[in-house]
Amino acid sequence: MDKEFWHRKWASNRIGFHMTEVNPLLLEFWSALSPQREEQVLVPLCGKSEDLVWLASKHDKVIGVELSEIAVRSFFSEHFYTPLVTQIDSFHHCYEFDELQIYQGDVFTAPLDGVELIYDRAALVSMMPSQRDAYAQRLRTLLKPGGRMLLITVDYEQTELAGPPFSVGSQQIQQLFQGMKTTLLCRKEADPEHPKIAQQKLSRFADEVWLIEA
Template sequence: MDAEFWHSRWAENRIGFNLNDTHPMLTNFWHTLSPKREERVFVPLCGKSVDLTWLSAQHEEVVGVELSEIATRAYFSEHLYTPMVTNLSAGQTLYKFDEVSIYCGDYFSAPVGEFSLIYDRAALIAMPETMRAAYVERLLSVLKSGGRILLITLNYPQDEMDGPPFSVSEDEVRQRFSGCDITLLNTDFDAQAPKNREISNFSEQAWLIIKR
């Protein structure tokens, strides 16, 4: 899976993964991170998620990274924001309006700085298995010691549906984030599977991960 895959998904508006409302697991479990308003929040592979807006009401600085320029521009236009746009090196473009900043470019090279809080609703599950180790390594590299992650994953028989979104099991979460404190906060067995898919079981899980 390469960048062109995601560019084509956005260009063709095949974005069933995008939600029109704030994700309920964000509103229900964000408090478990003991977040402070002044702590910076990182949202990898943020798309045009309205979760950014909810987070920006709770924090002074929310930073996303998104590969697609279509998605990045859509976030600001759909909220009637006119962002400041700055062209950076290494193919990165920074869009900023008030509390929300989005780096449009490659997740692995975006100059985002360090964070105390991370919200991952659709990033790890967007990664094929071969990319997940590198994804997590980069994620933990920008998280301060004692920093917290609210991670949301999906669990279903992978052979019953091609990802993304991919299934990430409990064992894999614990293996990928070994060395961190890991708490399974909730499993939602009533989560909606993608439309037009016959899947025998499908659940969504919320995790609290703390970097030691």
């Protein structure tokens, strides 16, 4: 993850990856985790996602991690939330409001405890290939025994387009989470009108939804 790349994205408001509504794949497949209200949810690289609000309506504690201070402050201001802000160290701040707790800082070093549930929509696919192993290991250490993760990835011919989001195929998912149970819940192939096909001329593009179980 190139930190300066993402800081520049947020500073210039070039955030085409941000969804203004709750991700429909989250709505459709979150129940596959058999989630319980008391189970804590971690959302790495959460940005200012509307998914946080939806998850907070279902769980007693939702923990986000986001590098950009602009994104974190925008999330709370756009929802008219006034968070309690605590400086953890020189590199991390914690923003808290009701069920929500967002750490502003590096997902690799944020002071996180183990959780039962992880929701990753845009984190793994934003990691450069050289960082994926370290990131997957970080998730492994944070997921409690018996924990579950809903992971959303994209699959396309990487030579046709420079990421992010980067293509992460099924074979790499198996490698990254070797020893854990990996289940492909859904693969949604893009039709010819999809922007990735129509505008960026990719030969194929698909969203994949994975259930990863510790």
